[in-house]
Amino acid sequence: MAGSSRWASSAADKAEEARRKLEKEEKKKAKLEKQRKLEEAEELRQNEAAAARDTAAGIGSNGDEEASGRPAKRRRLSTDNNATSDEASQRPRKLLRFAAPGWGPCRSVDNYEPLNRIEEGSYGLVSRGRELATGDIVALKKLKMDNLADGFPITALREIQTLRASAGQTHIVALREVVLGTDPINDVYLVMDFLEHDLKTLQEEMSEPFLPSEVKTLLLQLVSAMDFLHERWILHRDLKTSNILMNNRGQLKIADFGMARYVSEPPPKNLTQLVVTLWYRAPELLLGAEQYDDKIDMWSVGCIFGELLKKEPLFMGKNEVDELSKIFTLCGPPTLHSWPTFRRLPNARHIQFPPTPPNLTPTEVKSMTTPSPLPLRTHFPLLTNSGTALLSALLSLDPLTRPSASEVLKHPYFEEIPRPKHTSMFPTFPSKGAMERRRRWSPNAPVRGEAVDFGKEVDGGKVDFAGIFGGNSEAGGAGFALRMG
Amino acid sequence: MAPEPLSILTNPLATVEQLTSSSSQFDGVPADLETSIIHAGARLTQAAGILLQLPQDIIAQAIVLFTRFWIGSEGGSLLEHNASDVSAATIYLVSKLSAYQKSPRSVINTYAYLASLPATFPLPSTYIDAQDASTYHVSEGTYLTSRQTLNANESLVLRILGFQTHVALPHALSITYMQTLSFIPSPSGTALAARTFEHLNAALLSPQLLYLTHPPATLAVAAIYVAAREIGTKLPEGEWWEVFDCEREDLGFLVLAMGSFEGFVREEVQKWGRRGKVPLTAKQVAGEIEKRTMLEEGA
Ligand SMILES: Nc1ncnc2c1ncn2[C@@H]1O[C@H](COP(=O)(O)OP(=O)(O)OP(=O)(O)O)[C@@H](O)[C@H]1O
Numbered sequence: 001m002a003g004s005s006r007w008a009s010s011a012a013d014k015a016e017e018a019r020r021k022l023e024k025e026e027k028k029k030a031k032l033e034k035q036r037k038l039e040e041a042e043e044l045r046q047n048e049a050a051a052a053r054d055t056a057a058g059i060g061s062n063g064d065e066e067a068s069g070r071p072a073k074r075r076r077l078s079t080d081n082n083a084t085s086d087e088a089s090q091r092p093r094k095l096l097r098f099a100a101p102g103w104g105p106c107r108s109v110d111n112y113e114p115l116n117r118i119e120e121g122s123y124g125l126v127s128r129g130r131e132l133a134t135g136d137i138v139a140l141k142k143l144k145m146d147n148l149a150d151g152f153p154i155t156a157l158r159e160i161q162t163l164r165a166s167a168g169q170t171h172i173v174a175l176r177e178v179v180l181g182t183d184p185i186n187d188v189y190l191v192m193d194f195l196e197h198d199l200k201t202l203q204e205e206m207s208e209p210f211l212p213s214e215v216k217t218l219l220l221q222l223v224s225a226m227d228f229l230h231e232r233w234i235l236h237r238d239l240k241t242s243n244i245l246m247n248n249r250g251q252l253k254i255a256d257f258g259m260a261r262y263v264s265e266p267p268p269k270n271l272t273q274l275v276v277t278l279w280y281r282a283p284e285l286l287l288g289a290e291q292y293d294d295k296i297d298m299w300s301v302g303c304i305f306g307e308l309l310k311k312e313p314l315f316m317g318k319n320e321v322d323e324l325s326k327i328f329t330l331c332g333p334p335t336l337h338s339w340p341t342f343r344r345l346p347n348a349r350h351i352q353f354p355p356t357p358p359n360l361t362p363t364e365v366k367s368m369t370t371p372s373p374l375p376l377r378t379h380f381p382l383l384t385n386s387g388t389a390l391l392s393a394l395l396s397l398d399p400l401t402r403p404s405a406s407e408v409l410k411h412p413y414f415e416e417i418p419r420p421k422h423t424s425m426f427p428t429f430p431s432k433g434a435m436e437r438r439r440r441w442s443p444n445a446p447v448r449g450e451a452v453d454f455g456k457e458v459d460g461g462k463v464d465f466a467g468i469f470g471g472n473s474e475a476g477g478a479g480f481a482l483r484m485g
Numbered sequence: 486m487a488p489e490p491l492s493i494l495t496n497p498l499a500t501v502e503q504l505t506s507s508s509s510q511f512d513g514v515p516a517d518l519e520t521s522i523i524h525a526g527a528r529l530t531q532a533a534g535i536l537l538q539l540p541q542d543i544i545a546q547a548i549v550l551f552t553r554f555w556i557g558s559e560g561g562s563l564l565e566h567n568a569s570d571v572s573a574a575t576i577y578l579v580s581k582l583s584a585y586q587k588s589p590r591s592v593i594n595t596y597a598y599l600a601s602l603p604a605t606f607p608l609p610s611t612y613i614d615a616q617d618a619s620t621y622h623v624s625e626g627t628y629l630t631s632r633q634t635l636n637a638n639e640s641l642v643l644r645i646l647g648f649q650t651h652v653a654l655p656h657a658l659s660i661t662y663m664q665t666l667s668f669i670p671s672p673s674g675t676a677l678a679a680r681t682f683e684h685l686n687a688a689l690l691s692p693q694l695l696y697l698t699h700p701p702a703t704l705a706v707a708a709i710y711v712a713a714r715e716i717g718t719k720l721p722e723g724e725w726w727e728v729f730d731c732e733r734e735d736l737g738f739l740v741l742a743m744g745s746f747e748g749f750v751r752e753e754v755q756k757w758g759r760r761g762k763v764p765l766t767a768k769q770v771a772g773e774i775e776k777r778t779m780l781e782e783g784a
Pocket residue numbers: 118119121123125126139141173192193194195196197198242243245255256257258433444445
């Protein structure tokens with residue numbers, strides 16, 4: 001890189017450099033070939049030794065497997081001035097290729113043949129491709145490279161980091177490698193296993209919602225992936241049906257880690273509030289919470305659960321205020337009972353709540369602030385009692401009462417009839433990912449600079465949710481009219 | 486090419502090819518010079534991390550990435566890339582992914598300060614107590630070009646490492662092991678833990694690139710073993726290390742390597758002197774090679 005400009009100024013230099021390069025390549029090749037032969041011989045020796053050992057010890061192939069699972073390599077020191085002159089300890093002992101996850105330079109995107117664009121939406125960033133060497137069908141996602149002043153975009157780094165950390169989890173999309181563009185070499189692509197569907201597009205094409213047994217299987221897979229991530233302190237922060245993939249064998253995998261990041265306990269202070277696409281955004285985020293945790297993902301899981309049952313998103317808000325009002329309509333408004341701390345959240349200041357009458361006994365306060373039974377039942381008439389219990393738990397306004405992923409996995413809903421449908425019994429659908437597809441509008445993941453300020457968004461500076469509190473909403477049915485104060 | 490799960494227990498390890506060859510050597514950098522430079526670059530990373538007030542685990546991760554960068558025929562060559570720039574890029578990159586993100590400006594100022602020091606092996610206090618470090622600023626023009634260099638080197642590091650930035654460290658693991666062995670809590674427990682950490686941190690700078698060859702568990706066991714023998718903590722009877730998935734042969738190798746580290750550093754200091762500077766840019770490396778050739782021819 002730096003070499004070409006610094007070392008080659010004249011034509012003669014250039015020629016000399018080319019010669020050197022060729023020589024280096026030759027040397028490299030010869031050395032690699034020698035290395036390969038050595039390794040083969042060593043591998044053979046190892047296998048024979050292992051076989052002999054196993055026979056002697058009277059064990060089967062297990063011992064063999066163990067031997068090949070442990071890489072042991074040492075760095076040979078060319079200097080003779082160190083204390084480890086023990087020849088035997090310097091000789092590579094077990095030479096085994098492919099034994100441990102290693103690293104190597106990025107390959108070029110030219111190793112893949114482009115087939116078609118999968119996502120024809122705002123960016124057209126994801127396409128289907130074929131690896132030339134293997135014929136494998138993959139998905140290639142071109143990363144957005146903005147904010148380059150600070151170097152490689154942190155979001156892209158986190159996307160790769162969190163996907164790598166999730167390798168091997170059955171329900172998280174497999175990142176095969178990161179490759180570089182050739183034309184602008186700075187283009188970076190993620191190469192992933194290709195899956196036939198995403199749940200958003202699939203549901204748009206289906207005439208009937210998934211069956212209850214199918215919803216159960218999908219939810220179980222989704223939550224097991226979330227359990228894996230949260231266990232490792234990773235938040236996804238953009239769960240929604242378009243980011244959940246499914247193959248033709250009913251297997252679900254979470255994708256799009258573009259918002260994901262590692263967190264800690266207590267939560268980091270510099271977390272951005274601009275996370276999660278509006279329709280799946282937890283109430284604490286909508287109310288401006290500066291610290292949040294895994295429960296924001298669990299809210300999105302609740303939204304997706306409801307969406308799978310209805311074949312339609314639960315809370316299709318037009319903006320933050322509208323989203324909140326849709327949530328409060330279905331889940332009941334926050335009360336001191338259901339969410340003791342909500343008034344401390346920044347945006348709660350802009351919301352008008354009915355005045356608390358003075359001089360009430362605690363019992364009277366409690367009876368006033370206990371929410372009326374959720375209207376969830378009427379929205380999901382076919383859902384069983386424990387299904388309703390799980391859905392309303394996931395849609396708890398207070399993140400503290402919302403269950404964690406590991407708690408959800410133990411929920412009786414998954415035990416009762418109908419049992420989760422085996423993935424091999426799932427119906428297959430035509431894959432839209434392999435063809436042109438039409439997209440319907442839905443909100444995108446939030447971007448920098450979009451933070452909501454309720455004070456600005458609403459005329460009088462306050463949003464009046466009093467109607468929900470008093471239970472005297474003039475709006476009939478499921479709809480709830482928002483009155484501006 | 487099934488992806489491998491990465492965890493706190495697993496590290497990407499170098500292949501034999503990577504350990505037995507390097508781009509630098511293909512380009513004609515003598516092996517002993519290469520060893521000196523990688524060691525000095527790792528020390529530079531450490532010094533910068535301390536000045537930037539980064540926690541030790543962040544610094545350790547940067548050193549491991551720095552070390553990974555140079556090995557193997559597909560790694561970076563010391564005649565093509567500046568070791569000091571690669572060091573800055575790894576610190577910048579690792580801090581970016583942590584809760585302690587550092588601005589390009591503070592990274593650049595820190596490295597400019599360290600480059601201004603007269604020798605590679607100053608007393609550690611030179612940079613730890615340095616007053617002028619925090620007040621050291623490059624000019625605005627230098628800053629702008631340095632930032633481009635920093636960004637370019639960050640991309641370079643990512644490219645050469647194939648975006649493999651995962652580093653699992655043995656430190657926390659060693660504490661768990663010492664608890665399992667009932668070494669802590671105990672009267673000598675604190676001293677033992679401190680000494681174990683010293684060995685683990687020294688191993689980061691080892692010429693044998695121990696963090697690239699051995700998994701965290703094995704490093705942790707070896708450091709405990711060495712520290713316990715030095716402090717006089719009684720080790721359990723029998724092959725206790727097997728409980729931690731460590732083989733006698735690996736342990737033996739690591740114990741020797743950790744034990745020889747101080748001797749290695751002493752020789753490096755002797756080689757370069759208290760006033761000398763290990764070449765940390767491609768140009769300086771070329772100059773050093775030229776000087777050696779001339780000396781040989783003259784002799
Ligand atoms: N591995 C894959 N296999 C098949 N299709 C995929 C795969 N990854 C992504 N897609 C498709 O591409 C779409 C966009 O991918 P992804 O969400 O990762 O990109 P994005 O740019 O972050 O999108 P958005 O900003 O719209 O959320 C997905 O909704 C899905 O339809």
